[in-house]
Amino acid sequence: MIDHGHDLASVRDATDRLLTAAAKLDNAGVTQPSRLPGWSRGHVLAHLARNADALVNVLEGRPMYSSAEARDADIERDAPRPLDVQLTDLRESTARFLQAGAAPADWSRTVELRNGVTDSASRVPFRRWIEVELHHVDLGIGYELEDMPAQFTEREIDFLARRFSGHPDVAAARLTDGTRVWRTGRETTEPEITVTGPAAELLGWLAGRRDGSGLTVRGGSLPTLPPL
Numbered sequence: 001m002i003d004h005g006h007d008l009a010s011v012r013d014a015t016d017r018l019l020t021a022a023a024k025l026d027n028a029g030v031t032q033p034s035r036l037p038g039w040s041r042g043h044v045l046a047h048l049a050r051n052a053d054a055l056v057n058v059l060e061g062r063p064m065y066s067s068a069e070a071r072d073a074d075i076e077r078d079a080p081r082p083l084d085v086q087l088t089d090l091r092e093s094t095a096r097f098l099q100a101g102a103a104p105a106d107w108s109r110t111v112e113l114r115n116g117v118t119d120s121a122s123r124v125p126f127r128r129w130i131e132v133e134l135h136h137v138d139l140g141i142g143y144e145l146e147d148m149p150a151q152f153t154e155r156e157i158d159f160l161a162r163r164f165s166g167h168p169d170v171a172a173a174r175l176t177d178g179t180r181v182w183r184t185g186r187e188t189t190e191p192e193i194t195v196t197g198p199a200a201e202l203l204g205w206l207a208g209r210r211d212g213s214g215l216t217v218r219g220g221s222l223p224t225l226p227p228l
Helices: 004-022 027-031 041-059 068-078 083-102 121-138 150-164 199-206
Strands: 110-112 118-120 173-176 181-184 193-196 216-218
Touching (some): 004 121, 027 041, 027 083, 041 068, 041 083, 041 121, 110 121, 150 181, 150 199
Antiparallel strands (some): 110 118
16 A cells, blocks of 8 residues: 655655755765766756656646656756755755645546656655655765665565566566565566575666676576666
């Protein structure tokens, strides 16, 4: 059962952690490369602010972005801004998202995101939580996958494993951290491979943040996953 109220509170807490950590940067630090190819830390912060507003659009029944080009242009426009402007924008855009999430609504309704993707409105807060947690890591300022809340890590592994389920180019895989088990990849009666490792390493591989070198694979080689 998805608890959107819990996830909205988690978005607030995760954003507060990110803002506190990012406030220790200076203007020069914002211009430095992030861990995402081609993006500075300013790009990551700008994306997070504009994504919050985009998800307000989703919750209120408007297109998430007017176009892919407009999305990219907004990030490029906002990336060079000074640190204090970046942080204020992220704080205020998050407040707008949380306000939209607090409005009375039918959380069972289906909403449309980017590229024709649809989902339950109740999952939108978790999707925002994903954005904040992963991009905090992408900033490269000391927050790592191992620092994420354990509940988030487990749910995100499940979310991504389901995303790749049934994909014909991904080997049928059993994923385990030694305690919990997930399935992903193409449909088969039995898994073709078993992938074992710490939860943070499994998440890093599924989310495209790590190369899987911290995982053990039995029955074959680690699949190359499609981009998210």
